[in-house]
Amino acid sequence: MEFEENLLQAVDIARQAPSSHNCQPWKLVHIEDRRMRAQLLPAHAWPEHAQLLLLGIDRKRTLRALPSLALEMQLSCGMFLGLLSAAFDALGFHCNWHWLDMRDTQALQALEQGHGCRGLVLLAVQPQRVPDATALAGLQDSVRQRRTHRAPFAEGGCSDMVLAQLLERHWPQQLTGDQLHIRVERSPAFIAPAAGLVRQFAALDFSSYRAWKETYRYLHFDPRKPAEDGFYLHSLMGPMSPLRTRIMQCVLAPAVMQVLRIVRVPHTMAGQLAALVKDSAQLLLCSLPSDDVASTVMVQAGARLMEVWLNAQRLGLALHPLSVMLQHDRARGQLQRLAGGDRRIVFFARLGAIRQRHGECLRRPLAAIIETHGETV
DSSP: HHHHHHHHHHHHHHHHHHOOOOOOEEEEEEOOHHHHHHHHSSSGGTTOOOOOEEEEEEETTOOSSSTTTHHHHHHHHHHHHHHHHHHHHHHEEEEEEOOOOOOOOHHHHHHHHHHHHEEEEEEEEEEOOOOOOHHHHHHHHHHHHOOOOSSOOOOSSSHHHHHHHHTTHHHHHHHOOOOOEEEEEHHHHHHHHHHHHHHHHHHHHHHOOHHHHHHTTTOOOOTOOOSSSSEEHHHHOOOOOOHHHHHHHHHSSSHHHHHHGOOOOOOOOHHHHHHHHHHHSSSEEEEESSSSSHHHHHHHHHHHHHHHHHHHHHHHHHEOTTHHHHSSHHHHHHHHHHHSSEEEOOOOOOOOOOSSOOOOOOOOOGTTTEEESSOEE
């Protein structure tokens, strides 16, 4: 099988990664130009039979309404990287990751400018062994079934054994790093005040005109019209009639939401989210040592989070990220104080057993993700 076929298979798996607003901000550049490869990496880093890939943040797809979203873009690309690396492993390839935090070469600048992305990591990929068909099928099945679960979870909490399995490591530490600390809170003494913070701050999702305008772009109201990113409204709020869908399209419009703030409609919606949090048997918090987060650390954290998310899927569990609590400094500061530490929380979610599966998983076509740079000479 040609490498291009393996690449398509790997990206087909990786593009199932979750991302903020399902914006899918990743871009992958297959670097075939030998001179470019030599300028980016020493020859020993990509042996004769290795292929070189650049993973970057697509500048046209990145979210910009709030400063904190820059970190979320890196986290999302880290989740893509985790799935891409796991897919290559199942296909029989070995990956080496060359992080681009401190790189600022002319070759890299030219590559980024030519493909409209900000580079995060170079992957040197080479065949190593026979593909593992069982592992590949299991990975494909897990990623295709994975959904963000916004509905109530089944009653009952997770046992200590299940939580230990949730946090198991299967991927190389070079990929996932060792900085992300994952904590599962099951105590009502934490969950109740956390729900109170959600009630207090979740309306911020709608209060910022600029932020909600950006979010609204990713809502799709007509399921008959194909989409490749964002969400159909019924996937978020359940089935509804065409009339109610049209009403919600008008109500959720950014200008209308600004008016509805006067009668506290956003606060009502925040209360509904807070009720889900309060009824949760456990919450998941992921944190890094400080606010000074290098992109490499953030991308590795995303890969580690994706590993845990896959573990959850295989255990019949799901996650519901509560990103609004991290996108605004005051809300995040209050949550961090509740958590009792000075670590930077980078992911906060409800965690529970899946009661019902529903909703499409909109995804960009492969051709929109993969680009090629040059030809082998």
